[in-house]
Amino acid sequence: MADETADIRRSALAGLDLGSRAGGAGGVLLAEGAAREGFVLRGPAGDAAFGQAVEAALGAALPLEPGEAGGIGADALLIRLGPDEWRLIAPLSDDGRLAARLASALGSGPGALVNVSSATTVVAVAGERAADLLATGTGIDLDPAAFSPGRAVRTRIGNAQALVHRKAEDAFDLYVPRSYARSFWEWLEERGREFGAAVAL
């Protein structure tokens, strides 16, 4: 299935021809992250049945700390984004299996699951100056003590809203709305001049 979609799937950044911009080595590297599946999970955090259903379906506990990004297996995540909102992120190769399990576990109980896989574009920002680059456009405190690796928050960066997943102290995945992605990328590159930002493929 993944192969079949390869030729029909088109990134929001395709028109930028990142290949032609690649190169250079500076304090920060920008790259388009691999496309992923995304699902909005809604439901009552305090409802034990809901929590159990999620846990049963995913094999991982429902994250309850704001910004907590719970791992599901090796490469899927469930992130707490709001009092009744989570984001399930899974590799394309999962092909909707996690979501399907989740949907059937929720059954007719309270909650909702919505596919938003195409809604965001992933921009990876990494390197020594990665946090400084983000700090040109966001007001959240990026000090690792305040925003530790492994966590994820939704905020505003520059000209777009972004879900920021801090993978490591100096590596971030930004999930930005698809229609904003090009403008956001260009903004990021322009702000990155200060750090000698380079584009990686």
Add this chain to the structure above:
Amino acid sequence: MQRYSIFSLLRGAFSGHRDWEPAWRAPEPKSSYDVIIVGGGGHGLATAYYLARNHGIANVAVLERGWIGGGNTGRNTTIVRSNYLLPENQRFYEHSLKLWEGLSRDLNYNVMFSPRGVINVFHTDAQRDYWVRRHNGMRYAGIDAELLTRADLARLVPALNLSPDIRHPVVGGVMQPRGGVARHDAVAWGYARAADALGVDIIQDCEVTGIDIQGGRVTGLQTSRGPIGAGRVGLAVAGHSSRLAEMAGVRLPIETHLLTATVSEPVKPFIDAVVSIAATHAYVSQTDKGEVLIGGSLDGYNSWSQRGSPARLEDILASASEYFPRVSRLRQLRHWAGVMDMSMDGSPIIAKLPVEGLVMTGGWCYGGFKATPASGWCLAWTLANDAPHALNAPFSLERFRTGAVLDENGAGPVAWGH
């Protein structure tokens, strides 16, 4: 009143300027007045002046809690125009503009009204349709209005960015040639001096703290300088309207908001018209002293602080730099904010309140400086005749009860949306 003219200045030069009289007296409050105006901004002072001049009512005091002209009159971007959409507003603001045109001579005080043209530029078909329609409507109301091509804009405002490659390119504009700017402080001072000369008492450092009402009728005011009796009371306190009305037990459809303005360091003239930019809501002009004067939209939440947010400032300055790229080479000198009386439909209230003898002018939103003469003129009429003039009859309080609101922007009952 000592007349001002080039000759009086010459005389002054020879006497070392020792003989200038105070522009207005600093009287002690009397125990009572026929009419008291609360608020020594442009509107209050103009009301007092027109009461004395047009209606022969001179036993009048203007009470100002600080110094006259220190409210929004002293902190606005000074744009004067009558380019409104709704007929009620067109009629009123055009009356005001006509008063502006003769104001310096009327007051014998140069308020530097400068009809250099007010231009609105637009970027999309929808904006074009709206602005042209508005200006066509002005023509039908007997108001001057013109359509500008990009070539016209290039000629009138060479500093304007007409590049097709910017985010929201300018596709055209409209202009009210008779619109312009005026020297804000001079408006307060000129009205004060002229009113004082007709016998009005201007009392500064006098805060109104209560409104005395007996049998449903206003009888006087409590102030920081003691009680003062009053036959009638006019409120002209802009952002403070709801507080004063509340003293009389009246609630108003007005909220108080923050609006920032800023100036650059002064340079030689390079922007001669007033330009408003639809896409980013910024307005730009250059003062006679040389500063580029820039305004934008509200910070967007209730506030009496007179201190705006740097985020709004970034936004305003980015808009100004986008459309006047040369401005980016200047430096920002100072910024400040005002206490804005935002009404629930974006139009003013000049009306009798549900207490006998109590009237108000307020709810001026972004646009009350230009209204100063007509607001004073109408409020004076309403006070003198105990009934609104046809010009201000639509600006009633009842319209918010009946739904007959005058919503220029179609924003609905959201004060900060106007």
Add this chain to the structure above:
Amino acid sequence: MLLIPCPFCGARDETEFAYGGEAGIERPADPEAATDEAWTDYLCFHDNPKGPHRELWFHRDGCRRWLEVERDTYTHELGAVRLSRP
């Protein structure tokens, strides 16, 4: 620039929020039964104090919750902040 302590997200800049005006205005339970006066009170006649104010803010770029914030409209000092719907 205000720093609003969102009970869910933590302190965030004002620019992440949209303002919603006075909080706690009761919508008439049966609008059809409300008098014009009561209805337009609800629509147009709101509190506008210089001082403590209870108001709504939408955390648009964060948890997307409406918050009820106590804020002094003169000093901008903040008091209690809670989620409008817990």
Add this chain to the structure above:
Amino acid sequence: MRRQPFRAAEGGHLIDRSEPLRFDFDGHRHEGYRGDSLASSLLAAGVRIVARSFKYHRPRGVWGFGPEEPNAMVTTGVREEARPNLKATEVPLSEGLEAFGQNAWPSVSWDLGGAVGLAGGLMPAGFYYKTFMAPARWWYSLYEPLIRRMAGFGPAPRTPDDAFYAKRRIHADVLVAGGGPAGVAAALAAARAGARVVLADENTRFGGDLLRAPGEVGDSDGLAWIDTATAELEAMSHVHLLNRATVAGYYDHNLLTVAERAGEEEGAPGAPAMRLWFVRAREVVIAAGAHERPLLFDGNDRPGVMSASAAGGYAHAYGVLAGRQAVVAGNNDSIYRVARLLRSVGVSIAAVADTRSGGDVRDLPCRAGEAVERVLGSRRVRGVLLRRADGRAGDKGERITCDLVAVSGGWSPAVHLHAQARGSLRYDEERGLILPDRAGGANRSAGAGAGRFDLDGCLEEGWAAGIAAAASSGHERAAGEPPRSPDRNAGEAPVFWQTGGGKRFVDLQYDVTAADVDLAAREGYRSVEHVKRYTALGMGTDQGKTSGMAGLVLLSEALGRPVAQTGTTTFRPPYTPVPMAAMASGLLGEGRDALRRTAADDWHEARGAPFTAAGLWRRPRYYPREGMDEAETIDAEVRETRAGAGIVDVGTLGKVDIQGRDAAAFLDLVYANRMSSLKTGRGRYGLMLREDGRVFDDGVVMRLGENHFYLTTTTAHQHEAMQHIELLLQTVWPELEVYATDVTEHWFAAALAGPGSRALLERAAPELDLSDDAFPMMAVRAATVAGLSALVFRMSFSGELSYEVAVPADHGLALWTRLLTEGREDGLTPYGTEAMGTMRIEKGHVTHAEADGRTTPDDLGLGRMASAGGPAIGKRSLELPALRRNGRQQLVGLSVIDPEARIPPGCQVVESDDMRPAPPLGHVTSFCYSPTLGRALALALVENGRARTGQTVYIASPVIDLSMAAEIVSPVFYDPEGTRLNG
């Protein structure tokens, strides 16, 4: 002649003599050293006149040392590169720098504008309010242009500033503003205690006043201690040291802006010209030092009259002699220190005049109880007249030859940041100082900025402030011992300001004299704010840093009231001017407003489509064709769609997923018409009202399951609609179990329209039964279309048989291109927003041009629809009298009678075609040329419009002098029976 005649042979800790730099001032070549400021190098070169004053064009020299400079305003760079209004004291010297004095022609030393000064008598404060009034026209046509030309300091900019400016947001426990002894002590203490510290100072080097005058800390040189301390701070990872960084503004909730002139730093190629920091600090320590005050005497603006600490500073920091022979005059002990500093570089001291009686120092030519009465010399200082300070009668005074008058009127603490934070101020009568009182945020002031003038006191206060600030932000590690200094002399100055008469300048920049202040007071401008606005005192680019206090005292004297009652004007940001380009950076173009693109955007672009804006989105207007102009192309797109099939990108519509037990009940409250009666698999057009009864938004609601809906909003209102839905769910009906999710970004959608659309879709989605029975109007089905999983809705905006196909946006371009390929043989026509608009006008569908926030459902002819549902949002308002009254404007169609006529934008609808003022009946909301009907059509809102059907009215645009007759008709021009919806 020596290149730098006024440079001492040695000394100057800020300069590097091994690196001489050349520069031009007003076209003359000079030389200075790396590390010099333009001011110090001009002084070294012997240039004394550097600017002309604002009003009278009097010659002006350097007065100060830093940002307080009121006089030495220069322009650097030529023509396109010119930067006006820079203070020579703040411009670092660089190789090849070109600078020009301002406000003068042809040059500052020979300025023809000086003639204006001769008419000075005619120009007292506020003179322009008193004249130029008649005839009215002359003000605007004659006087004002003249005044405008005379005013303004530097040249108007000719080009944008396209240097790179950076921004950075940062959080700190403690921000220390000012890096003098107090600030460095505070930063060190706080950092050692464990706090995250930002220390910002506007100078190139930390040290504050120690840069200007030596001092001792511990038992070593003060600057050496500063270096040690900053090195320790530098090494800590939780500390940020910012040089050349001015704390510009103090805002709500302890957000401060810091403008760092990063580009001036050597060895930082590619550094931004400036980096604007937004520091969110838990605590702030304000250690901003103090500004030296002037003395008022006749001619106190002559080049050669200078702040004493600045004169000393030029000697100490740059090895520059601000003159050969100096009179040092003042009212406090600092003048002795300055005199010695000057002497140490070779300035001969002609006299040290102390207004006080004591203070005699043997090694200097002291004159106790004496003050400068008047300056001699017309273009620059040639001497002074000294007189008894107590103004004894009969005292003729003594003339003393000199070329430098270094004056100190005491110090004014820099309370700007404290005041910006809305801290209160108090006036210390005895010391003549305005001091910070109650703090207006989480901040504390320390050192000279808080009125402590001895070095030991500054260190002590700074240290204590650092400890306290760290503690308040939760850091209490032991910080060690505070630094101390043997200097405990506070050097207090009695309040003393002026001597004699003559032209005594208070505000050097705006040429405000003591007489002007007096005049303002006599004319009734008695509030300090009135005096400021009437005379312009303190409104210059220096914002009155040196003049404010003098003005205040003069006004108080004129009014006979205590200074404390006079009060100050309001301190406002920025502390010193900030480049507009720095504020704007990152927010230009798409940086401010992202350009939203649909998934098929690349295709539209490649096809050469011109775009139109729809909110932040861009949409293709039409697809250009060889040999056709715009109008012809649009007509063709319409005709081909109506005759065959067309496809349009509708990816910009807002889309919301609604789920939950109470979803249906909730939608009944949100929409004016009922939604709960929808069957699964079916959709309905819905109208959302604002609570005031006006139409807010419209769209289609589809029921995908019992508790699952999918709805569309207009492109313009997608965010507002989502916010509105959340507001209702979270504040009005929190008990409802409904989850609303914005899925606008996930879905791409294209509409196939036209009689040929069914056949085409049949081929693209072979499993789908498209017969009217299986797939009726307003039905929705999941299907595979062109090999992609999709949702298909049958609905119509164009009035033709039409299907909307939605796929995840990542597949959007594939869907678009596959459908076009599929439809090639049917002549499938891609059409843009223009053709779409034309077709919707022909069908009388409304958009925001009609639903403009003022119209009710009934106004738009949708009254029946609204009355169908239950008590939804906005319904109650429809009962208000003004919304029910007769005579409201109603939506009608206008059919232009002359088939050749075309409607211009922005028309009014009127009863007569003479275009004379008259109240219009209404206005055109949307208009087009209808290729289908062969004439121009419009939708319009017209007073009592529906009752006027059949009448002839005029569509008119007076601004272009055009009008045309039209008939009022039903707004549904095309296929009113709707038969074409069935193909």
